[in-house]
Amino acid sequence: CGLFAFLRECNVVGGLGRETGCLVQRDARLVGNGVAVTEAPAVFRHTDDDEAGGQQVAENVAVEFRPPVVDITVDAVNGTTTVANTVALTAATTLIDFAGNFSAADLTVANGVNALTIDGADIDVTNGAVTFNNTGTLTLGRAGGDALFVGGFDVNSDVATVVAGTIGSTDTNLDFGTGAMTIAAATTIDTGAGAGNITLGGDATGDFLLTLDAGTGDINAAGIDVDALTIVDGGTITVSGATVVDNTVTLTASDTLIDFGGIFNASDLIVGIGVNALTIDGADIDVTNAT
Numbered sequence: 001c002g003l004f005a006f007l008r009e010c011n012v013v014g015g016l017g018r019e020t021g022c023l024v025q026r027d028a029r030l031v032g033n034g035v036a037v038t039e040a041p042a043v044f045r046h047t048d049d050d051e052a053g054g055q056q057v058a059e060n061v062a063v064e065f066r067p068p069v070v071d072i073t074v075d076a077v078n079g080t081t082t083v084a085n086t087v088a089l090t091a092a093t094t095l096i097d098f099a100g101n102f103s104a105a106d107l108t109v110a111n112g113v114n115a116l117t118i119d120g121a122d123i124d125v126t127n128g129a130v131t132f133n134n135t136g137t138l139t140l141g142r143a144g145g146d147a148l149f150v151g152g153f154d155v156n157s158d159v160a161t162v163v164a165g166t167i168g169s170t171d172t173n174l175d176f177g178t179g180a181m182t183i184a185a186a187t188t189i190d191t192g193a194g195a196g197n198i199t200l201g202g203d204a205t206g207d208f209l210l211t212l213d214a215g216t217g218d219i220n221a222a223g224i225d226v227d228a229l230t231i232v233d234g235g236t237i238t239v240s241g242a243t244v245v246d247n248t249v250t251l252t253a254s255d256t257l258i259d260f261g262g263i264f265n266a267s268d269l270i271v272g273i274g275v276n277a278l279t280i281d282g283a284d285i286d287v288t289n290a291t
Helices: none
Strands: 002-004 005-010 030-039 056-064 072-074 079-091 092-098 103-108 113-117 122-125 130-132 139-142 147-149 153-157 159-167 181-190 198-199 204-213 218-220 225-233 235-238 243-253 259-262 262-275 277-280 287-290
Touching: 072 181, 130 287, 204 218
Parallel strands: 030 056, 030 079, 072 092, 079 103, 092 113, 103 122, 113 139, 122 147, 130 153, 139 159, 147 159, 159 181, 181 204, 198 218, 204 225, 218 235, 225 243, 235 259, 243 262, 259 277, 262 287
Antiparallel strands: 002 005
């Protein structure tokens, strides 16, 4: 490692072993078996002069970022993060931002992390459930993107979330905590065909389509205020607060019950033949057109 202003730069190309207390600030991808990010501004971009066609290839290398600095950023254009085992995030003063494609077996996020953004077009966490213990805003996905958390996830308490694209799991729970959710683009939350639950513990708002599909799992939402709402499937589906939809609410299937317990306002309501029991019993119900 060489001293570089306030930063130290680690060369982790070619399986050089473990280097600690260094920054990787190279124009390259990081590809390795484990990356532990504590505190650092790390910018991963692309160059043509590194090994393996411009990628940083680190076999059995752990890179620890320790300087007392602020942000960690992965470049949106070429900053693919591919880690065979665990990405562990323990602290960052303001923001950790993985703006390119992100692939890891496991992801751990400690409560020392503030805001966290993972918004590449292709996001894959392939093993166990993720607990997002960060204390700042959590941003997942991008418009048209695909994020798969095979083991599901849960979000720390009342942390605000920003979502876009498809966010899915494989028959496991997706719990977005109790913070407010911003729908930043057309969004699908899908836990697969099995018994994975969807929990939106804070109000979900945005001028876009929100699609929810929990398979045989349950859906629980505090309140929904969006351009359009589609509920594809679920066991018991409950929206306890207000449902305000500028255009159409489309209900296609439910195993037991869909229950809108608060104010219900929509331009159109479409109820498919796959829906079992339906309850709309708020104090104010207004459907301009009904099909």
